[in-house]
Amino acid sequence: MRGRLAQADLVLFDGYFFSPEHGEPIASALAVKDGLIMALGAEEELKPLVGPGTRLIDLEGRSVLPGLSDSHVHGLALGRSLSWADLSEAKSIDELVESLRRQAASRPEGWVVGFGWDHERFSERRLPTRWDLDRVSAERPVVAFRKCYHLCVVNSAALAALGEDRLAELDKKGEALRDASTGKLNGVLVEGGLEAVRELLRELDKQGVLRAVEAAVDEALRHGLTCLHWIAECPEELAAIMALRASGRLGIRLYLLFPPHMLEHLVALGLRTGFGDPWVRVGALKVIADGSLGARTAFLREPYADDPGNRGRLLYSERELRELALRAHEAGLQLAIHAIGDGAVELVLKVLSELPGGPRRMRHRVEHASVLDPALIRHMASLGVVASVQPRFIVSDFWVEERLGASRARWTYPLKSLLKAGVVLAAGSDAPVEPIDPLEGIRAATGEAQRPEERLTLWETVGTYTYGSAFASFQEGFAGTLEPGKAADLTVLSCGPEELEAGELEGARVDATFVMGELAFSRVRLPEFGGL
Known part of the structure; x- marks a missing residue:
């Protein structure tokens, strides 16, 4: 006697399901079981998976992407900033x-x-x-x-x-x-002056940490994000995250990045990159090597064009950075090193290249990697270093040519050149520095604000917010594309397939967000039915 097919927990139908590696709809329906994608295909093909306990949701012709990720979020600051005065x-x-x-x-x-x-x-x-x-x-x-937070x-x-x-x-x-x-x-x-102020603010508002974490998660879900590479600041923040996870109220998947002052605690506990579950994983040690272009503290090889006596600053000496990187690397912790200026990127790549076995196995990351040149790009590619980039900077840093001069501005945010060289790009926002909305980042990377030779296609950019971010967090086997067995993380857009097939998202909004098969956010009412 033939066994009955397993029943899906959820079936989404009348949709256009896109996965960036294809660039065209691959299915009109998707079935979910235990938080994972069970099957994709035509609606008729998935009917045998529908049973009495199956929820059916009509997408009414909307386009669906693999759940978008943000590879660089200051979660606590984002949550708190939502209640601060908006000075933008x-x-x-x-x-x-x-x-x-x-x-x-x-x-x-x-x-x-x-x-x-x-x-x-x-x-x-x-x-x-x-x-x-x-x-x-x-x-x-x-x-x-x-706005640079430096x-x-x-x-x-x-x-x-x-x-x-x-x-x-x-x-x-x-x-x-x-x-x-x-x-x-x-x-x-x-730099350190900001940290001194933040310490005072944290001390005065310990009870507000949980509220800030919840506010940041809600804001991310509203914008279609299903996984955040969350840069932690303090133990109270981590305690709030773990409490939400334990109570089943977290609602979004987190890959945690830890500050250097927590390194010895991670080592003592034996916590390594990848430890955790689908909802909360130990990620990287986040190190800040230099400042920002906006504050003229990013470390450059040559002085700023509009401040000739200033090259910015390094926050670690070469010896200090080497010792910190080696300690994390040998403890099995990925490194995510903030480096914006070409001088800082050069130093970081030198330090990473000297690590035992090189940086490729641990997928060490350069956060921002803003000011580069062809030689630095080739070096990144040869080392297998991941570039964690923030496309919305392209729009905000409209003054970059005045600050750096034409020759360096040409190689600032060179996303296409990085991709062509074989560097994996993981895209994010740096929220609250930039809006957490990934659609704004996608528009920045593909739009007129980016110089033509560095402009990405729509699907190249979507890939940086899906597969690229998954790869940067060792989760490409679990998320980042729409395939059976992967997480049922989905970003539902307001548009049909025509806009995506035309390579644009100009008027699109996020209508719904599914995380591990659960509807975590909905801007509109999606018709829902019980199973057969």
Whole structure:
């Protein structure tokens, strides 16, 4: 007697299922069992899998992609930033101050926090100072983080909250800047100065960590993301993630990146890259080698074109970086090293090339890899290093030619050249630095903001948000494409197949997000039926 076919838990039908390696619809229906893709095909072919317990959802002709991933998210900062003053539209220091005043009025106690400004857009074309922010409040601490998250400005009360000893330490390192005419601290903090402020904010808001994690997850799901490479900051954040996982309320898959101060704890516990389950996995050690182009702290081989006496800064010496990388590598931990300037990328590749056995086996990553040249690209490819890139930077850094000069700007965000050389690209947002919306990143990589010779096709770009991110997290056998046995992670778009077949996503939105076969977000009501 022939056994009955297993019944699907869920069948999605009347859809157009795309997998980037094909570039065309591969099925009109998809069946899910135990969180995994059971089968794909025509609706008639999947009918035998439908039973009394099967849920049926009508996609009404929508296009479906493998679940999109974000390979670089500051989760806690993203969650918190959703309740901060949004300064991204400020076109002057006066507008920035006014936004912060509204924030202060809406939250009458504690720190006043804003995020997202870019002084390149200000009519004054200068950085704000403590004296500007003193106009927001003379009594309450005020901080405004620049959108790169490598520079912030604080008011006089915030400087006082940091304390004389900490300020002296930052001043000595050049991370608390001074006014050129008076010699006084002007409230501008870079790199370690931001961390000093973040430490104060974390200490004051431990109870808000869980809320911030939940807010970040919800924001990601709304934008069709099914897996985040989540850059952790503190133990309380990890505890919140684990509590959500244990209660079944996490809702999204996470690949965790840990800061250097947690390395010895990971080593002592014997935790290695890949440990965990489909929902939460130990990922990489996240190391920051230099700063940002926006703050002029990214480390360049030659000085900035618009700041001739400045090459940026390295946050580790070569010896320090080598020792840290070796410790992580020998402990079985992947490295994800932030390197934006060509000088920093050159140093990071040198350090990775010297690791025992080389970097290929551990798929060590260069985060951002912004300013390159053909030789650096070839070196990355030869080492098997993954490039974790943020396509939305192409749009935001409209000033890059002025900052770097034409010859270096040509090799800034060279996505096509990296792909052609054989470098695996894993795309992300760097949220909250950029919007977490992956469709914005896809449009940036394929659109007119990118120079033509470095412009990617739609399917090349989708691949960086699916297979590329899965490869960068050792999960390409589990996610990243639509195949039986892989995770039923799906991003449902508002458009039909015509837009995708034409190679564009201009008007598309995310209508629904499925994670491990569960509907985690829906912007519209999808008709649902019971099984036969």
